[in-house]
Amino acid sequence: MTAASPLPPTVGSPLRVVVLAGGMSHERDVSLRSGRRVADALRGADWDVTVHDVDADLIPALTEMRPDLVWPLLHGASGEDGSVRDVIELLGLRYLGTGPRASRIAWSKPIAKTAVARAGLTTPDFVTLPQSLFRELGASRVLEALLVRFGLPLVVKPSYGGSALGVTLVRDAADLPRAMVDAFAYADTALVEHAIEGRELAVSVIEDAHGPRALPAVEIVTDGTYDYDARYNPGRTEYFAPARLSAVEAEDVSTVALAAHRTLGLRHLSRTDLILDASGTPQFLEVNVAPGMTETSLFPQAAIAGGHDLRTLYRALVSTALA
Amino acid sequence: MTSETSGAGAPPTTAAAADVSTPTTAPAPARGTRLDPWLSSYADRAHGMRASEIRALFAVANRPEVVSLAGGMPYLEGLPLDVLSEVSKRVIATRGTTALQYGSAQGDETLREQILDVMRMEGIDAHPDDVVVTTGSQQALDLVTRIFVNPGDVVLAEAPSYVGALGAFRAHQADVVHVPIDANGLIPVALEETLGALARAGRRAKLLYTVPNFHNPAGVTLSAERRPQILEIAHRYGVLVLEDNPYGLLGFEGDPLPAMRSLDADGVVYLGSFSKTFAPGYRVGWAVAPHAVREKLVLASESAILCPSNASQLAISAYLATCDWRGQIKAFCELYRERRDAMVGALAEHLPDASWTVPDGGFYTWVQLPPGLDSKAMLPRAVTARVAYVPGTAFYANGAGSDHMRLSFCFPTPERIREGVRRLAGVVAAESELVSLFGVSGQRARDDVQQPGPDVS
Numbered sequence: 001m002t003a004a005s006p007l008p009p010t011v012g013s014p015l016r017v018v019v020l021a022g023g024m025s026h027e028r029d030v031s032l033r034s035g036r037r038v039a040d041a042l043r044g045a046d047w048d049v050t051v052h053d054v055d056a057d058l059i060p061a062l063t064e065m066r067p068d069l070v071w072p073l074l075h076g077a078s079g080e081d082g083s084v085r086d087v088i089e090l091l092g093l094r095y096l097g098t099g100p101r102a103s104r105i106a107w108s109k110p111i112a113k114t115a116v117a118r119a120g121l122t123t124p125d126f127v128t129l130p131q132s133l134f135r136e137l138g139a140s141r142v143l144e145a146l147l148v149r150f151g152l153p154l155v156v157k158p159s160y161g162g163s164a165l166g167v168t169l170v171r172d173a174a175d176l177p178r179a180m181v182d183a184f185a186y187a188d189t190a191l192v193e194h195a196i197e198g199r200e201l202a203v204s205v206i207e208d209a210h211g212p213r214a215l216p217a218v219e220i221v222t223d224g225t226y227d228y229d230a231r232y233n234p235g236r237t238e239y240f241a242p243a244r245l246s247a248v249e250a251e252d253v254s255t256v257a258l259a260a261h262r263t264l265g266l267r268h269l270s271r272t273d274l275i276l277d278a279s280g281t282p283q284f285l286e287v288n289v290a291p292g293m294t295e296t297s298l299f300p301q302a303a304i305a306g307g308h309d310l311r312t313l314y315r316a317l318v319s320t321a322l323a
Numbered sequence: 324m325t326s327e328t329s330g331a332g333a334p335p336t337t338a339a340a341a342d343v344s345t346p347t348t349a350p351a352p353a354r355g356t357r358l359d360p361w362l363s364s365y366a367d368r369a370h371g372m373r374a375s376e377i378r379a380l381f382a383v384a385n386r387p388e389v390v391s392l393a394g395g396m397p398y399l400e401g402l403p404l405d406v407l408s409e410v411s412k413r414v415i416a417t418r419g420t421t422a423l424q425y426g427s428a429q430g431d432e433t434l435r436e437q438i439l440d441v442m443r444m445e446g447i448d449a450h451p452d453d454v455v456v457t458t459g460s461q462q463a464l465d466l467v468t469r470i471f472v473n474p475g476d477v478v479l480a481e482a483p484s485y486v487g488a489l490g491a492f493r494a495h496q497a498d499v500v501h502v503p504i505d506a507n508g509l510i511p512v513a514l515e516e517t518l519g520a521l522a523r524a525g526r527r528a529k530l531l532y533t534v535p536n537f538h539n540p541a542g543v544t545l546s547a548e549r550r551p552q553i554l555e556i557a558h559r560y561g562v563l564v565l566e567d568n569p570y571g572l573l574g575f576e577g578d579p580l581p582a583m584r585s586l587d588a589d590g591v592v593y594l595g596s597f598s599k600t601f602a603p604g605y606r607v608g609w610a611v612a613p614h615a616v617r618e619k620l621v622l623a624s625e626s627a628i629l630c631p632s633n634a635s636q637l638a639i640s641a642y643l644a645t646c647d648w649r650g651q652i653k654a655f656c657e658l659y660r661e662r663r664d665a666m667v668g669a670l671a672e673h674l675p676d677a678s679w680t681v682p683d684g685g686f687y688t689w690v691q692l693p694p695g696l697d698s699k700a701m702l703p704r705a706v707t708a709r710v711a712y713v714p715g716t717a718f719y720a721n722g723a724g725s726d727h728m729r730l731s732f733c734f735p736t737p738e739r740i741r742e743g744v745r746r747l748a749g750v751v752a753a754e755s756e757l758v759s760l761f762g763v764s765g766q767r768a769r770d771d772v773q774q775p776g777p778d779v780s
Contacts, residue, residue, distance in 0.1 A: 024386060026703055029379035055386070131757065139760045165376060165703065177761035184757055185703040221355070228376035234359035235373075241356070296358050 015047045016067040017318060020084065022053035025076025026186065027163050030232065034293035035073040037300075041311045042318065054084060062091055069318055070095040073290060075162050080290050081107040096321040098289040102265035107160050109191050109286050112264060116284050119263040121256055123284040124275075125150070126193035128159060131184050143176050146192055153195040156180060158187035162288065164227045169195060198277040200226065201243055202298040203257035204291060205270045206313070208320050212261050214254035215302040219243030232296055239298075241305035249276060256282040268321055271299050367474070368496050377714065380702055384711035390743030392730040393711040395539065395686060395780050397599050401654055403646070410641045418637060426633040428625035430456025430609070434640040438609055441643075442595060445571050446585035453611050455620045456631045460569060460596040460608030465491045466623045467530070467565055467592055467610065472497045477521060477528040481509060483689070483718030483727070485539045485567065487780045488532050492720070499720035500528070506680065508545030509533060511552040518560045528562045535583060537570040537685025540718050540729035544683060547580050554587045563616075569596040572652050574684035575660040589613050597639055599686070600652050605635035659686065665737035666730060669744035674751060679730075686733035689715075691726060692751065695758040698728040704754060710746035 019042070021035020022028050035051050042049045050065075052058055054074060062070065070088050072095060078084050082103035088095045098106065106112050110128040117123050127146070134142055146154070156179040158166040166186035168179035183190040200220040205212050219240040222230045230236040245253065257272040264287060271291035275283045291299040303313050384391040414422050429435070435451040442449065457463040464487070472478060474496035480488065482501035492499050500521070503513045514531075521528060533553070535545035545553065557564050566583045584593035596608040612620055624631070642648065663681075666688055670679050679690040692698060698714040705711060715727030730747075732740055 022382075024383055024388065024709075026376075026380060026383070026706060029382035032382065131760075134760055135756075139762070143761075163376075177763045181757050181761050181763055182700055185700055185754075186707075228379070229373060232379075233373040234357055235362055235370075236357075238355040238357050240354070 013046065015069075015318075016065065017042055017047060017049045017069045017071060018062065018065065018067040019049060019051045020054055020058075020070060020072040020074055020079070021051050022055075023074040023077065023079045023084075024054070025074070025079065026161065026165050027075035030163055030292055030294060031073060031075045031079065033295075034075065034290075034297065037295070038071065038073055038293050038314055041314050047315075054078065059087070059091065062088075062093060067093065069093075069321055071318070071321075072097060073293065075290055075292065080162070080288075081160065094321065096317060097268050098264075098266045098270070102267070103289050106264050106266060106270075106287050106289050109157065109159050110189075112260075112287055113284065116260050116263055116287075119259060121259055121263075121284045122281050124155075124194040124196050126191055128189055128191055130189045132188075134180070139177070139180075143180070147173055147176070150192065150194050155193050155195045156183050157191045157193075158183045158185075159189040159191045161186050162292075163231060164225070167225075167227070169225055196275045196277050196283050198275040198283070199243070201245075201253055201274055201276055201282075202302070203253050203272050203274065204299045204302040205257050205261045205266075205272070206303075206317065207268050208316065209323060212258055214257050215299075215308075216242035216305040217245060217250060217253050217257075218298045218302050218305065219245075220298075231292075232294065234296060237296075239301055241301040245276070249280060252276075252280070253282045256284060260284060260287050268317055269299070271302075368494055371493055377699065377702060377717070380706050381711065383706050389706070389709045389711055390735060390739050390746060391711040392732070392735065392740070392743045392747070393713045394731055394734045396734045397603065397655070397686075398658060398734055399602055401658060402602060402651070406646060407638075407642065410645060411638050414634075414637045414641050422634045422637045424633060426630045426636065428630045429621045430454065430631055431633065431636040431640060434607075434636045434643075435609075437640060437643045438595065441572075441600075442582070442584075442593075442611070445568070445579045446581035447593065447611065448585065449588070449611050453614065453617055455610045455612065455617055455624060456636060457608050457610060457624060458628055458631050459598065459603070459606045460567065460594040460610075461487055461491070462606075462624075462627070463594050463608055463610040463620075464488055464565070464567065465494070466620050466627065467594075467612075467616075468492060468495045468497065470616070470619045470623050471529050471563065477526055479514070479517065479528045479531040479562065480720070481533060481538065481541070483540055483715060483724055484532065484720075485534055485780070486713075486717045488567065489718070489720050492532075497529075501719060501721060501723070502531075504538070504541060504543060506543055507549060508535060508538070508543050509549065509553050511549055511556060514553060514556050518556065518562065522560065528560065530565050531557050531562045532565045532567065533583075534567045534570075536568055536580065537573060537682050537687075539570070539685070540687050540713070540715075541689040542680040542682030542685060542687050543689075544580065545583075550581070550583055551586055554583060554590060558587070558590050564591045565594065566591050567594045569594075569599045570685040572600050573656055573659060573686075575656055575663065576683060584611060592616060600655070601639065601642065601648065605639055606632065607635050607639050656684070659684070659733060662732040662735075662737055662740060663688070665740040666732040666744065669741040670730075673744050673748035676755075677751070686731050688730050688732065690728050690730055692728065693755055694726075695763065696751065696754055697725040699725050701750060701754045705747065705750045708746050708750045710743050710750065712747065 019035045019039045021031050039049045039051045070093050072079055072084055082100035085100040113123045153169055153171045156168045166183045168182055170176050170179050202218045204215045220226055221238045223236045260272045261270050271288040273285045277283055300310055384393050435454040438454050468491050472495045476497055478492050478497040478499050479502050480499050481504045502517050503510050571579050584591045593611040667681055676693040677690050679688045699716045702714055713729045715724030718724055
């Protein structure tokens with residue numbers, strides 16, 4: 001074991017960490033559960049860990065407490081798009097995770113896909129369509145053009161957001177209008193992309209003093225689609241952690257996740273979702289700067305598959321953030 | 324959980340701080356998991372018990388920034404808490420060893436007599452022995468279902484019906500068949516037709532579940548004329564009527580209608596509750612049943628909970644004995660009437676293209692959306708706009724209801740109600756535009772009962 005790197009003199013004892021959980025997004029419920037699980041794992045006689053919601057009380061509480069570290073475990077909206085992180089920076093506090101500018105890029109699926117494609121990663125062919133465009137050009141014409149370009153099946157998603165909310169796998173052209181309406185319930189812009197057949201994988205990345213390292217991939221096999229129900233209610237989804245990959249495949253997907261993490265300027269931890277297609281090419285779908293940490297979430301499964309104890313790992317991430 | 328840190332004063336990190344990638348155990352071999360080792364052990368009835376994203380969205384509804392028109396919670400600020408605390412204190416001080424001890428499975432005898440006084444206001448004439456006190460009328464509902472319904476048995480419910488009841492029926496694997504209602508409640512002709520069709524298919528219905536007064540969610544009341552008609556039809560087909568009446572005393576005008584139990588003692592199991600006329604927190608409700616049914620209910624209750632809470636029962640009993648509970652009910656009526664008016668006025672002003680029921684009491688209005696809109700699909704947009712409601716789909720076992728939503732006016736203040744409806748109007752407008760843009764129709768096939776949670780039931 002190498003010696004612990006010294007912590008900055010501002011860090012007192014006990015270490016005070018505030019976990020942000022909740023917020024007002026559609027994933028508030030998931031965030032509350034993630035936050036509680038992480039806070040429980042971090043707590044100890046030597047660490048003073050509290051969970052706080054993002055509400056009118058937050059800035060006064062943080063200003064008064066001046067915690068050593070803030071860990072934003074917010075899913076969706078202001079938690080993952082960088083704005084809360086901007087505020088934490090304004091307050092002069094340290095936090096765990098990606099910075100605001102990189103968060104903003106990672107949060108938008110089309111922008112993230114464009115950025116990683118420029119860095120040489122493969123991502124499914126896609127278009128980004130704001131609701132206003134359908135109004136201007138006529139919805140049926142745009143939808144027809146979509147079908148000609150992508151064929152079926154295709155995937156419609158809100159351009160930002162997690163937990164598969166508003167996501168539809170469209171197999172029948174008649175279902176496409178409804179899929180658009182569902183996506184627009186969550187965001188003003190929809191991403192429409194080619195549906196790739198292949199193995200659904202989630203690759204988590206953690207950082208330490210040596211830099212980012214990929215955890216074992218988690219393979220997701222679902223009865224039906226990997227929707228909200230399949231993610232948060234045990235039963236329909238079978239997970240393989242580590243994924244059933246050959247050494248070459250495992251190496252390839254790790255490389256992609258690490259490349260995404262680096263290219264997008266992410267920090268401390270991330271989770272990349274991808275599909276390993278029939279030709280063995282990892283196809284980047286999206287990346288998450290605040291991956292879920294619930295009992296059914298992918299990041300903790302990857303960590304355990306990698307031989308890590310969650311408490312040790314989470315604490316180590318905090319230490320990395322403070323280094 | 325493994326290694327603790329070194330002693331106080333040392334930097335509070337583990338030795339792995341600089342090298343977080345050091346695993347502490349050997350990597351696990353690849354094997355699939357569904358994250359629940361007991362998955363293959365669950366009873367059939369438990370498989371449908373899954374939290375939905377709708378339920379998750381209601382986590383946002385509790386934030387103060389959101390105007391929640393979704394809740395079924397009574398407005399308790401008007402209760403005389405200082406008086407109630409004195410009452411509770413006296414109960415513990417003078418009868419503590421009774422209040423804190425196990426009681427009888429059937430419930431406290433004095434309270435059962437007092438319950439008769441409450442029910443007399445709706446014409447019910449019964450004996451204290453006919454009353455079974457339960458942990459909320461929800462539990463009574465569950466017990467009645469338990470003693471009558473085998474998996475696959477038919478239970479009739481109104482269209483729409485109370486979400487808590489649908490949940491109980493589902494938990495017992497009932498086959499729920501909905502019967503249409505209109506502005507005057509259950510339609511006798513429709514009930515006759517439904518039962519006739521079932522009979523021709525060789526099936527009988529075990530129960531007819533009805534909320535005859537200020538229906539949750541529809542707001543309507545079964546008219547006086549129809550009550551004996553419904554009872555007669557049910558009797559002819561051998562169907563036990565389950566009359567669920569938490570709101571009967573919360574009418575805004577006139578006197579309560581006679582309870583169905585008052586017209587037919589042998590064919591009706593009556594469920595009553597203190598939750599809306601007093602407060603839900605003590606969890607005290609009751610069932611009134613024909614004697615043989617009552618015997619089974621007591622035994623079923625015993626095996627479920629041993630006995631209802633003595634502390635709660637004695638507190639409510641003392642409240643009934645010493646406080647002006649009728650006056651409190653009147654005060655509630657006034658309060659809820661004002662809120663109904665705010666709701667109805669706001670709907671007329673902001674949502675003229677929708678239609679809605681105007682309830683004469685209770686907590687809810689049932690709103691039909693303009694054509695093509697899907698209330699379940701619209702909910703995320705409403706949450707973004709900081710307003711919440713319960714989609715109509717929660718109130719049907721067959722996937723219907725996406726063209727309706729339930730709005731409750733019990734909890735928010737009149738100003739908040741108006742603000743909520745205003746926000747809702749914006750949501751409906753945006754959704755309407757989207758729907759007409761894409762030319763989608765409203766209805767979609769759905770196969771699950773939503774269970775939004777107790778505070779939105």
